[in-house]
Amino acid sequence: DAGVTQSPTHLIKTRGQQVTLRCSPKSGHDTVSWYQQALGQGPQFIFQYYEEEERQRGNFPDRFSGHQFPNYSSELNVNALLLGDSALYLCASRGLAGVNEQYFGPGTRLTVT
Amino acid sequence: AQSVTQLGSHVSVSEGALVLLRCNYSSSVPPYLFWYVQYPNQGLQLLLKYTSAATLVKGINGFEAEFKKSETSFHLTKPSAHMSDAAEYFCAVSETGGSYIPTFGRGTSLIVHP
Numbered sequence: 001d002a003g004v005t006q007s008p009t010h011l012i013k014t015r016g017q018q019v020t021l022r023c024s025p026k027s028g029h030d031t032v033s034w035y036q037q038a039l040g041q042g043p044q045f046i047f048q049y050y051e052e053e054e055r056q057r058g059n060f061p062d063r064f065s066g067h068q069f070p071n072y073s074s075e076l077n078v079n080a081l082l083l084g085d086s087a088l089y090l091c092a093s094r095g096l097a098g099v100n101e102q103y104f105g106p107g108t109r110l111t112v113t
Numbered sequence: 114a115q116s117v118t119q120l121g122s123h124v125s126v127s128e129g130a131l132v133l134l135r136c137n138y139s140s141s142v143p144p145y146l147f148w149y150v151q152y153p154n155q156g157l158q159l160l161l162k163y164t165s166a167a168t169l170v171k172g173i174n175g176f177e178a179e180f181k182k183s184e185t186s187f188h189l190t191k192p193s194a195h196m197s198d199a200a201e202y203f204c205a206v207s208e209t210g211g212s213y214i215p216t217f218g219r220g221t222s223l224i225v226h227p
Binding site for chain 1: 154
């Protein structure tokens with residue numbers, strides 16, 4: 001049973017560019033959340049997708065957007081990249097049976113230069 | 114609103130010694146509480162969770178935590194540290210009956226000396 005997978009593992013972008021990160025949830029899970037983890041910090045909630053709609057959003061600007069596909073996979077898009085967007089981006093999934101337990105992927109390390 | 118405070122950004126122990134990682138939470142409703150571990154260059158793995166059942170929760174790898182409502186604490190312990198326990202540990206809280214979105218602490222780095 002594959003867990004949560006994310007791609008790519010590492011990414012280097014230039015300030016002002018746009019980036020797309022991808023996530024496939026654990027089998028049987030239908031809800032995907034995205035987190036930003038800056039160096040030396042805990043994960044910060046960006047947003048959550050369920051039934052292809054954004055259901056919850058954290059304190060992140062509109063430059064951060066997402067999408068969920070019919071197969072429950074998800075994308076995180078960040079426009080107009082800033083140096084401060086450099087971080088580990090984590091995807092987490094959960095199913096209806098385990099609403100209070102999330103499974104995390106290995107993350108995508110984004111470096112903005 | 115909910116929040117988590119992890120006391121000590123770094124904790125250093127000798128192999129075989131007791132591990133104690135501290136977590137205090139704030140929540141306006143009964144909380145769910147979690148401990149996650151993160152090894153270098155990896156995602157977060159759930160160690161254990163409290164969901165209003167037994168106050169002493171046992172998790173994986175010999176870790177356990179005790180929910181103390183009066184102290185608003187959920188400290189993580191392990192009787193005997195192994196070298197393989199060296200990692201970053203995160204405490205998190207979410208609110209029952211709410212969105213179940215956890216709020217994480219800043220993490221505690223556990224260093225284990227031979």
